[in-house]
Amino acid sequence: MDQLTDLKAILHSHRANLYYLEHCRVMQKDGRVLYLTEATKQNLYYNIPIANTTVILLGTGTSITQAAMRMLAQAGVLVGFCGGGGTPLLMATEIEWMTPQSEYRPTQYLQGWLSFWFDEKERFAAGVHIQQARIEYLQMVWSKDRDLKNEGFCLEDSDLQSALIRYQDRLGAATKHADLLLTEAELTKSLYKYIVNTIDFGDFKRQRESTDKANVFLNHGNYLAYGLAATTLWVLGIPHGFAVMHGKTRRGALVFDIADLIKDAIVLPWAFICAKENATEQEFRQQCLLAFTQHKSLEYMFDQVKELALLGEPEEDVVL
Template identity: 75%
Template sequence: MKDFSPSDLKTILHSKRANLYYLEYCRVMQKDGRVLYLTEAKKDNQYFNIPIANTTVLLLGNGTSITQAAMRMLAQAGVLVGFTSGGGTPLYMANEVEWMTPQSEYRPTEYIQGWMSFWFDDKKRLNVAKQFQASRIDYLSRVWGKDKELKAEGFTLVDSNIQSALETFGQRTTDASKSSDLLLTEAQLTKVLYKFAANITGTSDFSRQHQSTDKANDFLNHGNYLAYGLAACTLWVLGIPHGFAVMHGKTRRGALVFDIADLIKDAIVLPWAFICAKENATEQEFRQQILQKFTDHKALDFMFDQVKAAALQEKNHSEVIDL
């Protein structure tokens, strides 16, 4: 077998990688040039391989540990590693996951330079935030419009309340003069979507609680953190720091991660959290369903496309003027 360098593991584009893992009660280690996780059984120990070349994010939950050698290989393969509480959700606060990003001085420079070309201009930064909000609704319309399983559960855009909420959202987004206006408009739309999802799945007395009190809230928290993992991976690959948010607060840790994750949360995480709660699914079943839908609807590709377009629009605009 031909030898290869660990850097060869990066040949699979992050936007095309298939795996996102959540592990608990195990030990992650390097063995024979592979990254494995070890689970302890009564009679014997069991080793399972992690295909790091085809993995974007590794979440380590309760009862986990990881060796330095394993971290080195994960970094070489460009896998993001996060320590979380149970089910991929932090124990205390919604923004407490700390992403351990692989270090590389050879990430592209064009995207961070493009991002900086507009970020310090309040008007331009607001315009990018508005673009993200419009793309978010376009993606929701596309996913809910073609996903047969969602349609079978009643998640369509023909509902008059949804149509009215989307129209109001679009108008208020266009009229917004500051990022706080966008956050308020977003909260109002999400409230309508929660109510709609609760009604069609028969979830009584639902109230969004980040300190979860029921399965729907548990699954929303869990699914959101999977989306945060994809967003963090997108930004790391493109070389854009998490602090340069366009909508969430400038001083909030990881704010740009939340901006990017919002592109897909309403379309995929929200409906499936309620559906899986109605079906009394386990966390593993919910996680598998969400990851499959991320793949089916090319969520990671969509994130990459939106961030790259925002970062390069100033450059493309100047090139048009030069012509």
């Protein structure tokens, strides 16, 4: 097996690592990709296992060599430049993704997505599917996450059950995209109320520009989910503009659609828990990434997007 095939042996949906780096230099050395940090008395090199890495985010004070980019491209690693902390919006910068160039990337999922996207009814049905999968993932995560159970989260809670049943009923009765957006907003409001009451958080009002920890963590966690969603779509070759729910006029709208699959289950509870515990942004980010890994968030996104794209067609044997 040649080097290129070796590097792509692990599917992106099963890769374990996402890196955020700052104040370092990424380079190729002895056939490996390393990042170099400058310590007081010596330079320190750290290996990046690129065959098991999905995304590398380069933050403040970073640089990368052409040789390193070549190896990352061969391994199919998504490379992005971002603001400090890995949260572009809070740093007032826009992330720039650099995608490996290959004429042999599969088009199966793009063609499958476009086969239904231009039909209004089928596009609406895809939006409903994503919203239903969102609740299924929340129920799966909250039913088995011991840390959340220790915080008092319980799927059998009557208020939570009422909110989920009401959401399912309204999904079934929805007839247009505006109905989905309204139903989504009502569910999110109900989840906020449930979480705040469960952990005895106190007063809370969702304001994206606010600087209180709960709002900051929600913004930060949402962008982590957007990163996973963007990675899923990039690997499958589906442009981010082909949204099924959040509008056809926003270039990254499909990223928001796919991120919905995991935000409620993971980002929402941990934003409030970490805010209550006065955690740092780094501690919150590490908790989110740990939960993403434990509950296979990226793999779940891949499965849902592939299911929609294939629409019942058999999956071909392609290496992503």
